[in-house]
Amino acid sequence: MPFTIAIDGPAASGKGTIARALAQGFSFHHLDTGLLYRAVGAKGGDPVRAARELTPADLERPDLRSNETGQAASRVAAIAEVRQALVEFQRSFAMKEPGAVLDGRDIGTVICPGAQLKLYVIASDQVRARRRAAEIDADEAETLAALRERDARDMARATAPLRAADDAVVLDTTYMSISEAVSRAIAEVEARYPAR
Ligand SMILES: Nc1ncnc2c1ncn2[C@@H]1O[C@H](COP(=O)(O)OP(=O)(O)OP(=O)(O)O)[C@@H](O)[C@H]1O
Numbered sequence: 001m002p003f004t005i006a007i008d009g010p011a012a013s014g015k016g017t018i019a020r021a022l023a024q025g026f027s028f029h030h031l032d033t034g035l036l037y038r039a040v041g042a043k044g045g046d047p048v049r050a051a052r053e054l055t056p057a058d059l060e061r062p063d064l065r066s067n068e069t070g071q072a073a074s075r076v077a078a079i080a081e082v083r084q085a086l087v088e089f090q091r092s093f094a095m096k097e098p099g100a101v102l103d104g105r106d107i108g109t110v111i112c113p114g115a116q117l118k119l120y121v122i123a124s125d126q127v128r129a130r131r132r133a134a135e136i137d138a139d140e141a142e143t144l145a146a147l148r149e150r151d152a153r154d155m156a157r158a159t160a161p162l163r164a165a166d167d168a169v170v171l172d173t174t175y176m177s178i179s180e181a182v183s184r185a186i187a188e189v190e191a192r193y194p195a196r
């Protein structure tokens with residue numbers, strides 16, 4: 001039985017940073033599910049068709065990390081048929097041995113409700129905007145507005161809205177360094193996965 005770690009939370013809260021570190025530390029597979037929605041948003045045209053016909057090459061586009069692509073992703077992510085087209089791929093990824101880490105918005109609630117560990121990673125809006133603006137060399141105020149708009153849309157949508165699963169461990173990284181946040185996450189895994 002593979003060990004599945006579900007990591008959710010608002011934009012730029014540090015989900016991917018923690019997910020990559022856990023995957024490396026425990027030799028698990030990692031899927032950044034936001035990339036799927038970013039790739040669909042970036043393709044343009046009919047989003048449902050784009051989701052159904054997504055290829056590995058679509059995930060390699062150089063423009064996927066921009067604020068604009070994040071907004072496009074969040075718009076297509078509100079379409080139920082787009083989400084449905086991506087469910088099976090994510091669920092089969094989660095079954096990889098010896099384990100998998102998936103980060104996104106609905107992993108603990110919809111994609112992997114039976115995950116052995118669910119983390120809900122948060123940080124203040126200002127801190128998230130500062131970190132993301134520095135990462136992509138964008139204006140901080142514009143990035144803050146973009147993150148807030150995206151979070152609001154992600155939380156308000158009818159299908160698979162962003163929320164913490166009832167059994168998720170909430171990790172607030174506002175005042176944590178990356179290594180502190182990763183150490184806390186590792187401790188949560190070790191409490192449930194003693195086999196390492
Ligand atoms: N605890 C931390 N302290 C300082 N910087 C951090 C911390 N955690 C993450 N970062 C930085 O913040 C930025 C956003 O982190 P990351 O990409 O992991 O967020 P995310 O939640 O995966 O974002 P997205 O919602 O876009 O998938 C990155 O530049 C990362 O290096």
Ligand SMILES: Nc1ccn([C@@H]2O[C@H](COP(=O)(O)O)[C@@H](O)[C@H]2O)c(=O)n1
Nearest residue numbers: 033034035037073074077104105106150
């Ligand atoms: N499981 C997921 C993952 C992502 N989304 C949507 O994609 C947008 C971009 O995600 P990032 O993690 O790369 O920031 C995000 O704002 C969501 O709208 C999703 O719905 N479900």
